[in-house]
Amino acid sequence: MALPYAEIQKYLKMIIKRRYLFIVVSLFTMSVIVWGGYFIPRKYEAKSSIIIERNVINDLIKGVAITPSMTERIRVLRDTILSRSLILSVLRELDLDTLAADNKELEAMIVDFQKRTNVKVKKNNLFIVTFQDKDPRLAMDYVNSLVRTYVNENVTAKREEAYGASRFLKEQVAFFKGKLDRAEDAIIKFRQDQGIYVAIDERSLINEIKEYGSDIGKIKLRRNELIAKRKSIKGQIKGEEPYSVAVINNMKGNNNILIASMENRLNQLLVSYTENYPEVVKLKAEIEALKKQQSLQPTDNGLQGEVNSGDSAISTINPIYQDLKQDLNRIESEINALDAKEKMLGVMIKQKEKELRYVPEGKKKLADLEKERDSYRKIYEQLLMRLGQSEVSKQMEIANKATTFRIVEPATLPTMPVSPNRKALILAGIFFGFAGGFGAVFLQDTLDSSVKEVQTIKNLELEVLAVIPRIFNEAEQKKERKRDWFIYTIAGFYFLIICAAFIHELLGLTYIETAFADIKISLMNVIAQLQGRLF
Numbered sequence: 334m335a336l337p338y339a340e341i342q343k344y345l346k347m348i349i350k351r352r353y354l355f356i357v358v359s360l361f362t363m364s365v366i367v368w369g370g371y372f373i374p375r376k377y378e379a380k381s382s383i384i385i386e387r388n389v390i391n392d393l394i395k396g397v398a399i400t401p402s403m404t405e406r407i408r409v410l411r412d413t414i415l416s417r418s419l420i421l422s423v424l425r426e427l428d429l430d431t432l433a434a435d436n437k438e439l440e441a442m443i444v445d446f447q448k449r450t451n452v453k454v455k456k457n458n459l460f461i462v463t464f465q466d467k468d469p470r471l472a473m474d475y476v477n478s479l480v481r482t483y484v485n486e487n488v489t490a491k492r493e494e495a496y497g498a499s500r501f502l503k504e505q506v507a508f509f510k511g512k513l514d515r516a517e518d519a520i521i522k523f524r525q526d527q528g529i530y531v532a533i534d535e536r537s538l539i540n541e542i543k544e545y546g547s548d549i550g551k552i553k554l555r556r557n558e559l560i561a562k563r564k565s566i567k568g569q570i571k572g573e574e575p576y577s578v579a580v581i582n583n584m585k586g587n588n589n590i591l592i593a594s595m596e597n598r599l600n601q602l603l604v605s606y607t608e609n610y611p612e613v614v615k616l617k618a619e620i621e622a623l624k625k626q627q628s629l630q631p632t633d634n635g636l637q638g639e640v641n642s643g644d645s646a647i648s649t650i651n652p653i654y655q656d657l658k659q660d661l662n663r664i665e666s667e668i669n670a671l672d673a674k675e676k677m678l679g680v681m682i683k684q685k686e687k688e689l690r691y692v693p694e695g696k697k698k699l700a701d702l703e704k705e706r707d708s709y710r711k712i713y714e715q716l717l718m719r720l721g722q723s724e725v726s727k728q729m730e731i732a733n734k735a736t737t738f739r740i741v742e743p744a745t746l747p748t749m750p751v752s753p754n755r756k757a758l759i760l761a762g763i764f765f766g767f768a769g770g771f772g773a774v775f776l777q778d779t780l781d782s783s784v785k786e787v788q789t790i791k792n793l794e795l796e797v798l799a800v801i802p803r804i805f806n807e808a809e810q811k812k813e814r815k816r817d818w819f820i821y822t823i824a825g826f827y828f829l830i831i832c833a834a835f836i837h838e839l840l841g842l843t844y845i846e847t848a849f850a851d852i853k854i855s856l857m858n859v860i861a862q863l864q865g866r867l868f
Contacts, residue, residue, distance in 0.1 A: 344771075351774045352817070356824045359770030366762030367831055371849035375750035377469035379476040382742035383484070385458045410460060411452045414483050420446050422486075423478045427471075450479070459741075469747045476744035484738045495727040502720040509713040516706035523702060527695050538689045545678045545685070552675045556668055563664045566657050573654040588627045595620050611659055615652075749841075759835040 348355050413419065420443050424430045433439035446464075454460045462480055466472040599616045606613055784790060790797055837845055 344775075347778050348771065348774055351777055353820065354777060355770040355774050356820060357770075358773040359766040360824060360827055361766075362769035363762045363766030363828075363831055366765060367759050367834060368849070370753050370755050370758035370762075371846055372853060373753045374467050375846075376465045376467055376752040377472050377747040377749075378463055378465045378751040379469070379472035379744040379747055380461060380463045380742070381476045381480045381740065381744040382459060382461050383480055384739050384741050385460075386737050386739055410454070413487075414452050414462065414479065415447050415450060417443055417447075419479070419482060419486065420450070422482055423475060426478050426482070427474055446475070465751060473744045473746050480740060480743070484740070487738060492727075495723070499720070499723045499727050502716060502723050506713065506716045506720055509709055509716060513706065513709040513713050516702065516709050520699070520702045520706060523699060527691070527699075535689060535692055538685050538692065542682055542685045542689070545682045549675050549678050549682075552671045552678070556671045556675075559664050559668045559671070563661060563668070566661045566664065570654065570657045570661065573657065574651055575654050588623055592620055592623050592627075595623070611655065615655060756835060756838045759831065759838065763831065 421430070421439075424439075424442065424446070429442070430439055433442050449465055451463045452460060453463075462476055464472050464476050464479075466475070595616055599613065599620065602610065602613050602616065608614075787797060787800060834845055
């Protein structure tokens, strides 16, 4: 809000009344701020810019390899650069650690460098490292060494991380491969011990039992048929004689020839058939009958007259009887086979019934084993896939094909100081100088208890009898004006010096700074001499 004109006049009168105080305080304040700024040491700032680049291979192998995200790298970038270990490495590289007398001073030096190091991230892939120091070369060397050390250690750390990840995955793959093999072996052993029925459901077992029962029924039916047939054949056999009578030539020596012929035939048959072959059996019986007849021939001479001359009667195998006998044997064999098959099916039915009772427990145990195996297999397959990705990532890190750090702007030797800003200090000194002068005048006027205006007495409801104006002496006025002009001239000249200092800074000159540096050195020498004399 603008001050009323009367208020402005009031303050101007106040300043004019105490003009000497205003000038002295204003110039003193200006001097302290302006000339004091020249005693503040200059600071130079070194700056380096680094860009994080993602190689085009990252997009080509997306999903095949795993590379650290840009956001993750930038998130830890500032903390990594300002880490104690990294700054200590830089200090050792620059031999700055030798300036510390002990570990305590070294720690203080590290903390000081951490505070003066500034890291800014721009556009998510560009970061700027700045450092301020009174020595511009030290600032430049420090920033370049810090950035170079960080980039090298980052590359080394990423390679070690890739190697470590690959080694860890290999160990885990081998570990879970062993677990998977043991789980597979447990399932195989369980199946071998319990049979494969545990893998079959109850419906299959019931169907098998029904099928076996149906087969047993068919066997019984067939066996009944065979038993009936066997009974019929046995009845037929009873009606037949095993041997029949045949008439043969009774010439002496013919039996021997016939027997020899039949034995030859028998030997030929035995080459191709077994003893149970029907014709073999038949020949054996006939040979046996002939031999028996020949052994009885001398006692039968009395019967020769009853037979036709030159012929004799012999008994031979009855073919009908023999066929019935063979059918009977075949039926008996089939019945025995059916009995054996029925017995075997009965055993299998009992086994299936036992398996059926064991199915819930066995299936549960097998399911647990299979679940455990599937779990290991799933982890093993995932680890195997990750191992492949890790190998690709490792090769990328080795070939430096992943995210790379590129120093786009290394630190150069700074020539212009960034601190103190003497132009701003001079302007601030002028402003605070006038403000301080006005504040001193205002304070003194506030502390003055004398009546300064007639209105003040009227406000107290006191009657003003008369107002006596101030009477000026011409000689005193002349002397006062002369003193004022002298003070104004000196103050104006001094103010012009301060303005000249501002122009000097605008032009970038260093004459005043050099002069104050000499003064500072002289003062330090004087102080050192005084200290030498006193101590």
